[in-house]
Amino acid sequence: MGLAELRKRLASFLSSLFRKKKHIRIGLYGPVNSGKTTLANRISLDWLGEEMGKASVIPHETREIQMKENVIMKRGNKSLTFNLIDTPGIATKIDFENFLGFGLKKKEAKTRAKEATKGVIEAIKWLDNMDMVLVVLDSTLDPLNQVNITILGNLDARKIPVFIVANKVDLKNSSASRIRDAFPNYRTIGISAKNGFNLDELYDSLMKEL
Amino acid sequence: MKKQLRIKFLPYEKFRQNNINSVLKDLHENTIIIIDAKLNSDEEFFLIRETMKKVSDTFSGIELSSLEFKSKEKMNVLRKTLDTVKTGLLEKMIGKKRGMTIIGPADLVRKVKKNPEDVLLYV
Numbered sequence: 327m328g329l330a331e332l333r334k335r336l337a338s339f340l341s342s343l344f345r346k347k348k349h350i351r352i353g354l355y356g357p358v359n360s361g362k363t364t365l366a367n368r369i370s371l372d373w374l375g376e377e378m379g380k381a382s383v384i385p386h387e388t389r390e391i392q393m394k395e396n397v398i399m400k401r402g403n404k405s406l407t408f409n410l411i412d413t414p415g416i417a418t419k420i421d422f423e424n425f426l427g428f429g430l431k432k433k434e435a436k437t438r439a440k441e442a443t444k445g446v447i448e449a450i451k452w453l454d455n456m457d458m459v460l461v462v463l464d465s466t467l468d469p470l471n472q473v474n475i476t477i478l479g480n481l482d483a484r485k486i487p488v489f490i491v492a493n494k495v496d497l498k499n500s501s502a503s504r505i506r507d508a509f510p511n512y513r514t515i516g517i518s519a520k521n522g523f524n525l526d527e528l529y530d531s532l533m534k535e536l
Numbered sequence: 537m538k539k540q541l542r543i544k545f546l547p548y549e550k551f552r553q554n555n556i557n558s559v560l561k562d563l564h565e566n567t568i569i570i571i572d573a574k575l576n577s578d579e580e581f582f583l584i585r586e587t588m589k590k591v592s593d594t595f596s597g598i599e600l601s602s603l604e605f606k607s608k609e610k611m612n613v614l615r616k617t618l619d620t621v622k623t624g625l626l627e628k629m630i631g632k633k634r635g636m637t638i639i640g641p642a643d644l645v646r647k648v649k650k651n652p653e654d655v656l657l658y659v
Contacts, residue, residue: 471650
């Protein structure tokens with residue numbers, strides 16, 4: 327190994343140390359309407375005292391990357407500072423006609439669809455910038471869909487640490503264990519971002535991991 | 537006018553050689569594409585990204601599902617390790633992951649149900 331290569335490796339090692347301490351980026355990824363923004367709002371409200379974005383039942387409400395910098399999480403005598411990044415839901419199809427059912431006018435629906443496609447592209451681009459990802463899944467739905475599998479596969483390939491957040495466990499037909507069974511190699515935490523159920527376990531797990 | 541459904545069997549090697557636009561053109565023309573390998577996760581994201589660029593009033597995107605063939609045979613740790621190494625080497629040699637991928641236009645494929653070992657398309 328030449329001196330230049332050695333210097334490069336050392337610089338990269340030091341920069342990764344620096345990044346770990348100063349700029350941890352935690353991303354929220356998942357399919358559309360799984361509750362990513364509701365969770366982002368909950369985390370942001372818990373540790374910054376303010377919400378992050380608007381959550382809605384209309385799909386693709388989040389169409390741009392949202393970021394809250396310097397979120398300081400405290401657990402006991404430890405603290406963790408990170409940037410929280412909420413991403414648009416990943417989808418393989420976006421049909422403007424689906425938005426019409428939510429009372430949007432045709433022109434609004436088409437604009438929303440166009441913005442949503444750009445949002446998916448942005449979310450995919452941003453994946454390489456993450457230090458850790460919370461994959462937020464709706465625990466009332468079948469977890470074995472291709473979007474979930476593709477997101478997890480990409481995180482694996484990039485060796486980015488992952489927690490699966492089985493959201494909406496407050497709902498009647500939810501099942502966090504169905505998600506655990508579908509993806510047994512991942513750590514899965516069942517929560518309700520809406521009412522805050524089990525968020526403490528999520529925070530403790532993040533603290534331990536980072 | 538009724539839309540005609542076409543099914544195209546595409547060798548993985550050809551998928552890799554082809555411009556992604558030609559795959560998307562087929563999907564625009566009501567073609568379901570079946571590829572004889574599991575796409576890797578980068579290829580899946582690339583396909584989704586390129587699809588999003590093409591979404592329009594007449595093309596809402598794709599349904600995608602891939603299967604990876606994994607042995608379900610009960611094995612001890614040593615055999616399992618050997619099997620993993622053997623499969624890894626084989627896949628390296630042939631340059632593709634054992635399995636299959638199905639891609640269809642979302643306007644045509646209404647639903648995809650994936651079981652661990654098979655895929656059902658509702659057209």
